[in-house]
Amino acid sequence: MSLIPYALMRPALFAMDPEEAHDFTMQRLAQSQNTLLEAAWRQPQISDPVTLAGLRFPNRVGLAAGLDKNARCIDGLAAMGFGFVEVGTVTPKPQPGNPKPRMFRLPQANALINRFGFNNDGLDAFLHNVQQSQVRRRGKPLLLGLNIGKNAATAIEDATQDYLICLEGVYPHADYVTVNISSPNTKNLRALQSDEALDGLLAAIAQRREELARQQGRRVPIFVKIAPDLTEEQVQVIAATLQRHGMDGVIATNTTISRDAVQGLPHAEETGGLSGAPVLEASNRVITQLRQALGKDFPIIGVGGILSAADAVSKIRAGADVVQLYSGLVYTGPALVLQAAQALKNLR
Numbered sequence: 001m002s003l004i005p006y007a008l009m010r011p012a013l014f015a016m017d018p019e020e021a022h023d024f025t026m027q028r029l030a031q032s033q034n035t036l037l038e039a040a041w042r043q044p045q046i047s048d049p050v051t052l053a054g055l056r057f058p059n060r061v062g063l064a065a066g067l068d069k070n071a072r073c074i075d076g077l078a079a080m081g082f083g084f085v086e087v088g089t090v091t092p093k094p095q096p097g098n099p100k101p102r103m104f105r106l107p108q109a110n111a112l113i114n115r116f117g118f119n120n121d122g123l124d125a126f127l128h129n130v131q132q133s134q135v136r137r138r139g140k141p142l143l144l145g146l147n148i149g150k151n152a153a154t155a156i157e158d159a160t161q162d163y164l165i166c167l168e169g170v171y172p173h174a175d176y177v178t179v180n181i182s183s184p185n186t187k188n189l190r191a192l193q194s195d196e197a198l199d200g201l202l203a204a205i206a207q208r209r210e211e212l213a214r215q216q217g218r219r220v221p222i223f224v225k226i227a228p229d230l231t232e233e234q235v236q237v238i239a240a241t242l243q244r245h246g247m248d249g250v251i252a253t254n255t256t257i258s259r260d261a262v263q264g265l266p267h268a269e270e271t272g273g274l275s276g277a278p279v280l281e282a283s284n285r286v287i288t289q290l291r292q293a294l295g296k297d298f299p300i301i302g303v304g305g306i307l308s309a310a311d312a313v314s315k316i317r318a319g320a321d322v323v324q325l326y327s328g329l330v331y332t333g334p335a336l337v338l339q340a341a342q343a344l345k346n347l348r
Contacts, residue, residue, distance in 0.1 A: 004040045006333025018103040018112070026073055033076030034134055041334050043081040045141070046341035048348070052299040052321050053221035053248040055175055058141040059083035061312065061341040064303045064324035065147035065178060065225075069120045074133040078142050080334040081341060086324065087130070088147030089180045092165045094122035095151055104267035106276070110307050110331050111262060114255070115272030118149050118186055123169045130173045146170040147178040147225070149186065156188040156197075160204045167205060171212045176221040178251060179205060190227055195237055202245040221248035228253035228282040228304060232289050239293035249299035251324070252290055253283045256304075276327035280305025284318040291319030307332055309343035316344060 013021040032038055048059040062084035063077055071087040078085055097119025104113045120126065126146075135142055148166035150159040163179060170177055181192040181201070192201055205222060213219040224247055226238060242250055255273025262268040262278055283304030290300055302320025306312050307328040315323045323344070328336050 006335060010333065014105070014107070017101070018105050019100065022067075022103065026068065029073040029076035033073060033079065038076065038079050041076075042079040043334060043338050045081045045083065046338065046345055048083070048341060048345035050322065053176065053223075054219075055143055055221060056141075057083050057143055057322055059341045060316075060322040060344045061337055062086060062143075062145070062301070062322060062324045063329075064326040065089055065145070065180065066114075066116075067326055067329070069116075069118075071126050071129040071133070071146075074130070074144065075135045078135040078140065081337045082142070083341070084143035084145060084175075084322070086145035086147055086178060088120070088126070088178070089118050089149040090120055090123055090126040090147065090166060090170070091118050091149050091151045092123050092162050092169075093151050093153075094125070095119065095153070097152075102272070104270050104272075105330075106262055106265050106267055106274075107331075108265055109262050109276065109278055110327075111274055111276035111278050112327050112330065113267060113270045113272045113274050115270070117152060123166060127169055127173065130170075143175040144173070145176045145178055145223070146174040147180050149180045152186050156191055159192060160201050163201065163205060164208050167208055168212065171209075171220055172216060174220055176223055176248070178223045178225050180225045180254070190229075193226060193230070193234070193238060195241070198238065198241050199245075202241060202247060206245040206247070223247070223249040223251050223299075223301065225251040225254055226286070228256045228279060228286050229258060230286060235286055235289040236293045239290055239298075243294065243298070249301060250290060250294070251301040251303060252286045252320070253279070253304050255279065256282055258282065275304070276331065277305050277307050277311075280311055280314070284314055287315065287318040287320050306340065307336070309336075309339040312340035313343050313347065316347060 046059045065086045068087045098117035102115045150162035255275045300320045302315035303324035
């Protein structure tokens, strides 16, 4: 078990600016992973294997993309007991993201708002960091998802090329690739969820994936990450499009632009994506609609609003196969990984 309870660390972290606290934490993880200091947060990995999209997930709790955008802390995050870790979003070229401040805590609601805007060091640096990771070379069961997006400066009509550049780069190193078309913080990005745009993007990705599979002798599963701010009709169209182009799974959901659950709270009107507890209900609604539209066998990764083991269970009951955490780690700490993994194992 971890040596330092998160409850002792949280007050100091919450006294810092949210983004500074994030950067501080990730820097410490990067410096301390694969050293004796890793014992400060190391936890056992619950064994609860499940096979999805041809992949054997060691357990049903993963890390959502966005926490480790540059893939610097894969080994340190794996030590928390995750069955799978997803890093990114990466774009072809480095970009600074949106102006600061761009991350806000809403502790009364166990929520965060961010408008980072895919700040990252670019594809080359990302791939270098992925290749430096040691955890899988050491034989520990862990799946690695690599999440790809487009540069802010790339016109939306040229977005497909950015995704194809990233897909080709990450393909040799990923257990699965996630196509992020649902961040609210890159201008017009969510327009890619519309019928015609999504059809064109996924057709191009599917074609390039088949080319890469022939060249490299392995077919890497592709997941698509969607927003919670969708109507049931939009969800049905997206579900049909995913199946038509042979996508292997869907991640539901990203952050929300709705503020209904946090009205009147400090920072509630900040622009950006709202995550944490207020997203749980909307995310579960989309998961349920996806399951109805996709049938029982299409893989769904549920993410959004998990702050307890019971929240993780609600995702599975809504129709997800596995779950991912992010904001819950900020408010609850790494113990949430073990609690959620054990609760999901107990469902069997």
